[in-house]
Amino acid sequence: MTKIRYSKERLKSNLRMAIFFVTIGIVLVLLSFIIIEWKEVSLSSIGIGQIGAGILMFMIYYFENRKQYLTLKNGELTKNTLFPKRIKLAEIKSVKEFAGDLKLITQKTELVIDTQIIEPNSLTELKTELKNYI
Incomplete structure (x- = not known):
């Protein structure tokens, strides 16, 4: 069995994106606890969405790293x-x-x-x- 691998740049990019989304999500959730005056859009909702996107990117990274192209x-x-x-x-x-x-x-x-x-x-x-x- 031969695996044709993804480029290291692609895998690193997916990992960086996942870390970025999770970090931004955590920051936004923490900010929502500090800044309570937000009435239009809940920062915690946006933060949870960002964390979800980050988890999805981690899953893509794991799948692509394990299975390869x-x-x-x-x-x-x-x-x-x-x-x-x-x-x-x-x-x-x-x-x-x-x-x-x-x-x-x-x-x-x-x-x-x-x-x-x-x-x-x-x-x-x-x-x-x-x-x-x-």
Whole structure:
């Protein structure tokens, strides 16, 4: 099994966003206890929303760090999303490169791979593996 990894920049960015949202959320919730005069919009409501967004970003970071972007296993390429997309490498008819994306085309389906978010070493490995099947 080969994993095509996300770039370290993408993973770090997701982690930074999660920390930022949770921190802002905590600050807003604490401010809502200090500043009681707010009548229009509750700072604690906004803070709880920010904390929720931060938790969601932590979940995305964890999922992407654990699963990674693509998995090559037993002649099948899996794009690891919430609903994974699979394509059998033996069924690929052509591979097209356009605007930083790889489009894998079979008789029935197409799978688009965003090469901008792949770690450079993994991208080389992916292209080498695809050449074996085409």
